Amino acid sequence: MPIAVDLQSFIRAATYICLFFGVYAFFSGRNLLRTAREVPFYRVRQQRTLGGWRSLFLGVLLCAAALWLGFFGERSAYAIFPVTPTPSLSPTPSLSPSPTLTPSLTLTPSLTPTLQFTLTPSITPVPVLPAEIAAEFTSQVTPSGAAVFSPFVFARGVNLGNYQPIGADIVFENPVTGIYALFTYDQMQPEVQWTALWYRDGVLVHYETKPWDGGTGGAGFTEWLAPAEEWLPGRYQVEMFVGNEVKLIGNFDVTGNPATSTFTPSPTATRTPTPLPSDTPTLTPSPTRTPTPSPSATHTRQPTATAK
Template sequence: MLYFRLRQERVASGWRNIGLAIVLSGLAFILINWGEPVAYTYFPPSPTITLSPTPSISPTITLSPTITLTATITDTPSVTDTPTITPTPFIPAAIEADFIAEVTPNPDAIFSPLTFGRGIDNDYQAVNPGTVFSNPIRRIVAVYSYDKMQDGVQWSVLWYRNGELLHYETAPWSGGTGGYGFVELDPGEAAWLPGDYEVQVFIGLEWIVVGRFVVEGEPNTATPTPAPSATNPPPATQIPSPTRFPSATPQPTLTRVPSNTAGPTSTRFPSRTPLPTDTKWPTVTPVSP
């Protein structure tokens, strides 16, 4: 019974709240629509003066005289050299004429990005790698890896400085299908001028990879040793030419008379040598008994 009464009280309280809400909503609706006129009936508003805007004089625009520019005649050159922008690297025709390979390149061949350094170690890694190098520089090496290549295809490497071709090499490929490789440029320390350098690698006529690096500072230039000036030799003393003597008249040669030939000398025979005489032996003397 106790819980039943509590439930009934809760239900009755809820209905009361709903009814109160409906009454307040209706009162609010009445006030919004008819509250202001009813209030003005009991509390009439006092009239307020409305300010009328005063007319303002707008300034007139005075047109200023325009300056007429006199056209000047500019000498236009008849021929204008307009550099053509080539966004994609290409093989110059002079280098293409050196192609000798007949193997068709594999379109799936790939090269890694170029890594630049001052040298290369035994593991085909660049020594002192970077993209900015300061003079003095002896050589620059570009290291790469590759895959799916074919022996015999034409491949080319082009070196540029500030857009000008410095060096190139093109030959049939002989490095196998995959691995590591490198190309280098060693023109001498005096040839590494400062600027922006670019290396382009091609397989056939197709551009494969491009790498860039910067050289800073002036290169070492060897000062030439002045050669000793040549000393003029003393003038040669002219030797008088020998005076020819009159040739001797050949005298008749004497004919030798043959000398008497000595006859052979007689050969002496050896003299007879006398033999020694026999020495007599002593006789035996008989002895008496």
């Protein structure tokens, strides 16, 4: 099968061939000159020296030819062999029979149904960080916006050794005492402000916001640990912000009635009222003196002597 080679490809191939053999001849001549010095016989040494110089000259000549072909070969070849456009055969249009019109059935217009209700797609609101929580920011680092996070994995616990979830699920049945939202992250800035909001049926029930104290990449979590009676059944949503930009949203459900704490009455001290002093004076009876009869002088008559 004949192979058609254009002029440009031929010149490039010739350039590479000249360059290859030129380099080969140059190093061969250099090697002959080096070994000729070690030959003790004069005639043999002269022959090798002459062959070495001949190879060096041939190598330089071939390298020069390769350079000339690379820079001026195409231009010179096109000057000697001008390029003429090759006429291309265009297909002759063939006559095709014209279509014959066939009468078709006339369609009777049908009733066009009228839409009674038009469904308008609802717009999903973008979570916004509450202003009262944003007012608690303490970080001075401006978020770059390059941080990326994996979806939340909700679990009842977490292994702090390898950050693997314990009891992972999306539906948790009471009693519940705490839920962990685990995630992986990358390109996080140290000391940038981050916030986690916990909602139950659209009502904020817990949040945390503080400067980021982890690394630039790895695994982390946010948690809500609360008494069992606070875990009411419903749909819970966790939103994570970096600065004021929401980065992660996850949902889970809590079912069943929450555990209630039993109230145990404890004895309390009963205060006995102490009578207060009255402002009304109390009359105290004073002792009544009883009159003591005093002795009175009684005159006793003395007998008188009678004369006989």
